Amino acid sequence: MTTTEGTPLTSADLAGNGVYGNDPDVLGKFGIFGGRYVPEALIPALDEVAAEYDKARSDLEFLREFDHLLRTYAGRPTTLTEVPRFAEQAGGARILLKREDLTHTGAHKINNVLGQALLTKRLGKTRVIAETGAGQHGVATATAAALMGLECVIYMGAVDCERQALNVARMKLLGATVIPVTNGSQTLKDAINEAFRDWVTNVDHTHYLFGTVAGPHPFPEIVRDFARIIGVEARRQILELTGRLPDAVAAAVGGGSNAIGIFHAFINDKSVQLHGYEAGGRGVETGEHALTLTEGSVGVLHGSRTYVLQDEEGQTIESHSISAGLDYPGVGPEHAWLKDSGRATYHGITDAEAMDAFSLLARTEGIIPAIESSHALAGALKLGRELGPEATILVNLSGRGDKDMGTAMKYFNL
Amino acid sequence: MTTLQTVFEKARAENRAALVGYLPAGFPTKDGAVAAATAMVEAGCDVIEIGLPYSDPLMDGPTIQDAVHRSLTNGTRIADVMRTVEGVAKSGAATLVMTYWNPVDRYGAERFARDLASAGGVGTITPDLTPEESEPWLAASKEAGLGTVFLVAPSSPDERIARVAACCTGFVYAASLMGVTGARESVNVAAEGLVERTRPHTSLPVCVGLGVGNGRQAAEVAAYADGVIVGSAFIRRLLDAPDEASGLAAVRELAHELAEGVRR
Ligand SMILES: Cc1ncc(COP(=O)(O)O)c(C=O)c1O
Numbered sequence A: 001m002t003t004t005e006g007t008p009l010t011s012a013d014l015a016g017n018g019v020y021g022n023d024p025d026v027l028g029k030f031g032i033f034g035g036r037y038v039p040e041a042l043i044p045a046l047d048e049v050a051a052e053y054d055k056a057r058s059d060l061e062f063l064r065e066f067d068h069l070l071r072t073y074a075g076r077p078t079t080l081t082e083v084p085r086f087a088e089q090a091g092g093a094r095i096l097l098k099r100e101d102l103t104h105t106g107a108h109k110i111n112n113v114l115g116q117a118l119l120t121k122r123l124g125k126t127r128v129i130a131e132t133g134a135g136q137h138g139v140a141t142a143t144a145a146a147l148m149g150l151e152c153v154i155y156m157g158a159v160d161c162e163r164q165a166l167n168v169a170r171m172k173l174l175g176a177t178v179i180p181v182t183n184g185s186q187t188l189k190d191a192i193n194e195a196f197r198d199w200v201t202n203v204d205h206t207h208y209l210f211g212t213v214a215g216p217h218p219f220p221e222i223v224r225d226f227a228r229i230i231g232v233e234a235r236r237q238i239l240e241l242t243g244r245l246p247d248a249v250a251a252a253v254g255g256g257s258n259a260i261g262i263f264h265a266f267i268n269d270k271s272v273q274l275h276g277y278e279a280g281g282r283g284v285e286t287g288e289h290a291l292t293l294t295e296g297s298v299g300v301l302h303g304s305r306t307y308v309l310q311d312e313e314g315q316t317i318e319s320h321s322i323s324a325g326l327d328y329p330g331v332g333p334e335h336a337w338l339k340d341s342g343r344a345t346y347h348g349i350t351d352a353e354a355m356d357a358f359s360l361l362a363r364t365e366g367i368i369p370a371i372e373s374s375h376a377l378a379g380a381l382k383l384g385r386e387l388g389p390e391a392t393i394l395v396n397l398s399g400r401g402d403k404d405m406g407t408a409m410k411y412f413n414l
Numbered sequence B: 001m002t003t004l005q006t007v008f009e010k011a012r013a014e015n016r017a018a019l020v021g022y023l024p025a026g027f028p029t030k031d032g033a034v035a036a037a038t039a040m041v042e043a044g045c046d047v048i049e050i051g052l053p054y055s056d057p058l059m060d061g062p063t064i065q066d067a068v069h070r071s072l073t074n075g076t077r078i079a080d081v082m083r084t085v086e087g088v089a090k091s092g093a094a095t096l097v098m099t100y101w102n103p104v105d106r107y108g109a110e111r112f113a114r115d116l117a118s119a120g121g122v123g124t125i126t127p128d129l130t131p132e133e134s135e136p137w138l139a140a141s142k143e144a145g146l147g148t149v150f151l152v153a154p155s156s157p158d159e160r161i162a163r164v165a166a167c168c169t170g171f172v173y174a175a176s177l178m179g180v181t182g183a184r185e186s187v188n189v190a191a192e193g194l195v196e197r198t199r200p201h202t203s204l205p206v207c208v209g210l211g212v213g214n215g216r217q218a219a220e221v222a223a224y225a226d227g228v229i230v231g232s233a234f235i236r237r238l239l240d241a242p243d244e245a246s247g248l249a250a251v252r253e254l255a256h257e258l259a260e261g262v263r264r
Helices: A040-056 A060-074 A084-090 A109-122 A136-148 A158-163 A165-173 A188-202 A219-227 A229-242 A257-266 A333-341 A351-365 A371-387 A402-412 B004-013 B030-042 B062-073 B078-089 B101-107 B109-118 B135-144 B158-167 B190-201 B215-222 B232-240 B244-261
Strands: A080-082 A094-099 A127-132 A151-157 A177-181 A206-208 A248-252 A273-281 A297-301 A304-308 A344-350 A392-397 B018-024 B047-051 B094-098 B123-125 B147-149 B172-175 B206-209 B227-230
Touching (some): A040 A219, A080 A229, A084 A351, A094 A229, A109 A206, A151 A158, A151 A188, A219 A257, A248 A371, A257 A392, A273 A371, A371 A402, B018 B030, B047 B062, B047 B078, B109 B135, B123 B135, B172 B190, B215 B227, B215 B244, B227 B232
Parallel strands (some): A248 A273, B047 B094, B206 B227
Antiparallel strands (some): A080 A094
């Protein structure tokens, strides 16, 4: 599909249900994962969102509007940057970064948010709510709400409010109400609980603008589709630049949206390895980590069957990560399925490894990455040493590090 | 053991609604929960729902969240939930477990059903288990002779109500409002309409919960529903009590008031 001017639609391949495969079944399942485990009161709202999205995804008018926003507001397409000085530490492999940090608001979250904000208008709803960990999804949601004249309420764990104070101020400036969540671990998982409670109460005029590829069907599918522009662009760009597909694609995994966003266009390219990097926190042996896929077990959290950090009686175990955006004991069901099917591989990166990669990229390339994205960078360093100097690795630089200066100042004694 | 069927038959014979009380296991303490539930039964509750404390209770308001948090901090485990059921069932009430799905899933559906039945439980209420995902639990419950209770909500269209009701044995739980658990100033007017919309789809009793907290509200709901479900208001009494004895007296007093309400 092309626009009237004849330029290809960046988001055009969102249309065509099933063309790219890997769509969930009618119950929202990816294999055994996904589905809906939610109060019955929310089923009609989820059905409504799913039905409207089904119409929207094949409506050229909707796709044009989305595309227009991605180009003229979010700053797409984002560039690819080769980072040879950084790659010296990766055994000489070629490393290319997909620069989602250069989007408006500074992270990949804006892609999904613009899509869902348009969907909110189609649904005739006037209020959006969202959870946020690092604050990037909250900032993106507050931004889209300001742009489209929607009321906006953001739930954020009190611990996260503190470590991402800058983003709290940004959201407020954008006109959003930020509600610190003080129960449980006071991080992302509790913010999600609180957002669900709001949604069930205000569902008649409110859309829950879910920020990652987790949660009940249809969120994993919708968020993925709005994020997959990352991989669609990157695949085209890397072919143009290097004349071939990369050997591996690396991304950080919190809930999994930036990872699925860049993986998805490569799923059918069997020669391309897909690697996801979870937060190893203080190390697997300390129990203080967010290694959901690598250390968790299959269960139900936040409306979806997936891998979960849980004890033997199904109680969620609190996660830990230096990066708020990866500090989550669940993960999107499509990743659970990619893991079990063997198509993607998931690994842990400790806080210390991530912070080393964070400072290395800053010093060698003049790019300050988000701490979340630094997990993918640390992964790429290891991967490069494994794959050798002939290898090309594509890394999703999902966001920029401005929001992390407080953490960096403490960590590096700046 | 008192069954749900005998409870509702008895209530109908007395021309009143049944009174259903909720308390999480392990709150205020492991033994305290049995004592409080027993007091509730002695003062007029026909059915007790024992909540299985879960780390992520996304359908619950602040009062139940608070109680559940304390219970988990007290170290409540599934074995304690079963022991609580055993203790409460002795009081003569039909005793159910209300639980989010993940703890049952993890424990094993068949094992959970077997253990609950041998503890004297008569069934479960599963607020986040949808009919689409209910098959393993329906099978395990049937095998163990347990009732299954699912929820309908004011937002449920008639097809959903039919689908949910078809999964229920024992009774159908009508959530009075769109929202989380917690006592409210008044019971939502939508509740009566929801009960009316549910009737054509089931011959089972229909009970109303969420937002009921005093005798007046219980009487109002009892006029159109077969059962009145009260949770947060009992917990509030226990949370506000300076010590265990006055907590017990307070829940007893509330149960009396509610029992009088369902008989008005
Ligand atoms: C820059 C950045 N990267 C990654 C993530 C993790 O989320 P996801 O796994 O959904 O991409 C976040 C979340 O806040 C983020 O801000």
